[in-house]
Amino acid sequence: MESNDTNTLIQSSKGDGTIQRTMLREVIRQRIVERILDGTYMPGTRLVESAIAREFGTSQGPVREALRDLAGMRFIESEPHRGSRVREVSLAELVQVYPVRAALEEVAGREAASRMSEETIGSLSSELEEMHRAAESGDAHTQLVHDVRFHQIIVEASGNQILIEMWNSLRVEARTLISAIKSGSDLKLIAEMHRPILHGLQIGDGEVAGREMRQHIEFFGDLVARVSKTV
Amino acid sequence: MESNDTNTLIQSSKGDGTIQRTMLREVIRQRIVERILDGTYMPGTRLVESAIAREFGTSQGPVREALRDLAGMRFIESEPHRGSRVREVSLAELVQVYPVRAALEEVAGREAASRMSEETIGSLSSELEEMHRAAESGDAHTQLVHDVRFHQIIVEASGNQILIEMWNSLRVEARTLISAIKSGSDLKLIAEMHRPILHGLQIGDGEVAGREMRQHIEFFGDLVARVSKTV
DNA sequence: TTCGATTCCATTATCGATAATCTATACGTT
């Protein structure tokens, strides 16, 4: 319940010239997200405003705002007068994500293909490489990180701001459940499955890239759907 | 600046058995949205927390929360220590919306086709009818309302909660710019363009319905894209 | 014991005031 190292939330930022726009709400939000992602706050955990405020040494206000933001990002859910708790990510919901993600990424691939720079191609190649490296050491989690990053790069390369915001709001990186399934799969194969996408982008063919991305996501969607039925 | 009729924000709700879960933040949010949509708050208008609070007879807190929600919904944009203003909906942004919307609605059509009830078909038919009625009286705005509703019904019929949330966050109804363009078009033709979609859904063919929806949206996307170049 | 009403407690929702920060204006120096 107590904390000592967490109390320095605000760096007065005098010293370096950079203006350190510190907003309490932001800091608190990040802190909570970390805890959700690393499992400190498991799904279902109640997040009590006053308790968090006390722990962080702030007042209730900023905590409340942080929680509201988190609710907007679907990390938590809140009911009036009843507080907030970490959201349960159901398998059923995960299944619903895939068709949406497939559709969005198809658009991303199509639009990104004509906007690829050498640098972007380089980043993608290097993420792919990292995926393989992780596959060899059997590190499913690390592979997932690079996997997500690979897709994110493409979405951002689309240059479509709406698309980017929309994709980010899917919180792909937070729905880590897949890693569980992946660990049962062939990591090397998974890494290799990204190559056709990269190829499509390299030759600048939007139709190919889009189609490959869609199929890629749909593949995992089917995988998850199958698992969810088994359960 | 002053207001008299707007001060009764909370109905104590004693009397009728119904529990009137009134949350100040919610009421204020709705109020502001109304004003944005009806043009009282034009794009660029500054929304000053204390001023709104004074006008509504509340404290700054709930107003602040309402504004934060609105920022999440992309109705307004806020900068730290600099306040909020009504967002400018640029034409460029509007152009970017269409590919995303097309992709999402294709999924919606595909998934909805197998879940159509008599009732849903009825609702869609009636919206289509209303579109025609509006077309005949040359009422572009009313037609737009039913147009949006038509699409919304399909998205909701998909049963995919993620998809529904995602589509709603596009705020299709708020990006009313299209109505301007539409008024220059043949309203009857626009209404009629919804019929193939309805047909696809009626025969329960997801592929057809999905494809029709995509093409439908892409059509208007191209229209807007063309206009945006002209400007 | 079991059901319902009542009281108490934890927590959220709101308030009013203060601190921090921004923008623009006024001022002084060159």
Next chain:
DNA sequence: AACGTATAGATTATCGATAATGGAATCGAA
């Protein structure tokens, strides 16, 4: 006059306290 700096006013960010609410525990009657 042009420029940079200081000051004032407006506005947001945060605080600490109070009111409103919901849920659980308690009590009493059947």
